[in-house]
Amino acid sequence: MSARRKDSITEGKDSEKSGSCSKSVSEKEKGMQCELCEDWFHTSCVNISDELYRCFSKNDGLHWFCVKCNGNFFRLFNSVSRRELRIDKVEERQNTTEISLKSVIDLQISENGNRV
Ligand SMILES: [Zn+2]
Numbered sequence: 001m002s003a004r005r006k007d008s009i010t011e012g013k014d015s016e017k018s019g020s021c022s023k024s025v026s027e028k029e030k031g032m033q034c035e036l037c038e039d040w041f042h043t044s045c046v047n048i049s050d051e052l053y054r055c056f057s058k059n060d061g062l063h064w065f066c067v068k069c070n071g072n073f074f075r076l077f078n079s080v081s082r083r084e085l086r087i088d089k090v091e092e093r094q095n096t097t098e099i100s101l102k103s104v105i106d107l108q109i110s111e112n113g114n115r116v
């Protein structure tokens, strides 16, 4: 029982650590650098297979973000696209108010023209 408990405790600690390992990556170890926060992570800590690691080291064009930044990036991306949508809607509204204003002015002009 006591041994099992110990295991579950270390397991919990490991899952907390994953993605944000406090140990620095030495030159001998395989590490990934997050493109956003520029932190280094052990490939084993961020669940990157040797195959994937080789892919990344071969291709400079591949981008990798750590778990933390990945979440932040998508949150940022979502908020930006949502903001753009909002701007579109505001612009639409401005256009319609402009049109209605113009029609009001046209009406006033024609009314005045009729009266005078
Ligand atoms: Zn690590």
Ligand SMILES: [Zn+2]
Residues within 6 Å of the ligand: 034, 035, 036, 037, 038, 039, 065, 066, 067, 068, 069, 070
């Ligand atoms: Zn990062």
